[in-house]
Amino acid sequence: MKIMFVGDVVGHNGRKAFQKYTPKLRAERGIDVVVVNGENSAAGKGFTRKSLDELYQGGADIVTSGNHVWDKKDVLEFIDQEPFLIRPANYPGEAPGKGWCVYPFKAKNIGVMNLSGRAFMPPLDDPFQKVEELLREMEKECDLIFLDFHAETTSEKIAMGWQLDGRITGMVGTHTHVQTADACILPQGTAYITDLGMTGPWKSVLGVQTDKILYRMQTCRPVRFETAEGPSVYSAVIMTIDDATNRATDIExxxxxxxxxxIGL
Incomplete structure (x- = not known):
């Protein structure tokens, strides 16, 4: 089995790139399941019905999110009805939506969970404790388990990888929009990358118009961020899973x- 995880889709250009390249990769590389982080898909922050539907139309099977999940209030109208749209599970209290899902594929139940880090991020519940709670539930239902850990610091994501090594099939980091070069199979068999990177306009600062970011950095004054236009980057990993053992054998x-x-390079 091959599962592809696609990095944070940013705005209209990101959705176009996702719709353009995902079907091609799926056909050329024999991808079975696609998981995408879509929390920036609607004008750079949050979800609308349109942005979510375009991800599904582009080939997404499961959509994860992060700290911007609530930025468009439209999401409250549909998040509870979407079986494969998940938000960070460590929001305190009874937050709308759910933090993990089970996606049936052939004879397998594929579990995907979403957590948010706390370093330089909103002060949610402890993700390192929450993941243990989730695992107790997911192990009852899932043959394979994956985590999208939406976090700012590399250290927090790396620490989570070590905590889960050998206990889940794979973990990807999201949020920083820059793909890291450390994709690997950890010693106990978990496929891992610190950050998937971004799918969106690369002539930008993390998807935002460069002049807006430069103005803010040079003046320390507020400015309205606008999603950039132009050619896109498409960032992802493909995990190859042994069907007999449900363990990862490769991450690319x-x-x-x-x-x-x-033209893509």
Whole structure:
């Protein structure tokens, strides 16, 4: 089995890139299941019905999120009805939606959970304790278990990887929009990458217009962020899973960058 995880989709350009490259990769590489982080898919922050539907139309099977999940109030109208849209499970109290899902594929139940880090992020419940609670529930239902850990610091994501090594099939980090070069199979068999990277306009600062970011950094004054336009980058990993053992045997980084003519490198 091959499962592809696609990094944070940013705005209209990110959705276009996702719709363009996901079907091609799925056909060429024999991808069985696609998981994508879509929390920036609607104009750079949050979800709308349209942005979520375009991810599904582009080939997403499961959509994860992060700290921007609530930024568009539209999400409250549909998050409870979406079986494969998940938000960080460590929101305190009775938050809308759910923090993990089970996706049936052939004879397997694929479990995907979503957690948010706390370093330089909103002060949610402890993800290192929450993941233990989730595992107790998911192990009853799932043959394979994956985590999207939406966190700011590399250290927090790496620490989570070590905590889960050998206990889940794979873990990907999201949020920082820059793909890391450390994709590997950890010693006890968990496929891991610190950050998937971004799917969205690369002539930008993490998907935002460069002049807006430079103004804020140079003046320390507020400015309204706008999603950039232009050619996109597509960032992902493909995990290969042994069907007999449900363990990862390979993790491969995917990094496609368009130029002005739209040709991916």
């Amino acid at each position: 980084r995917i990094y496609l960058r368009e130029e002005e003519d739209g």
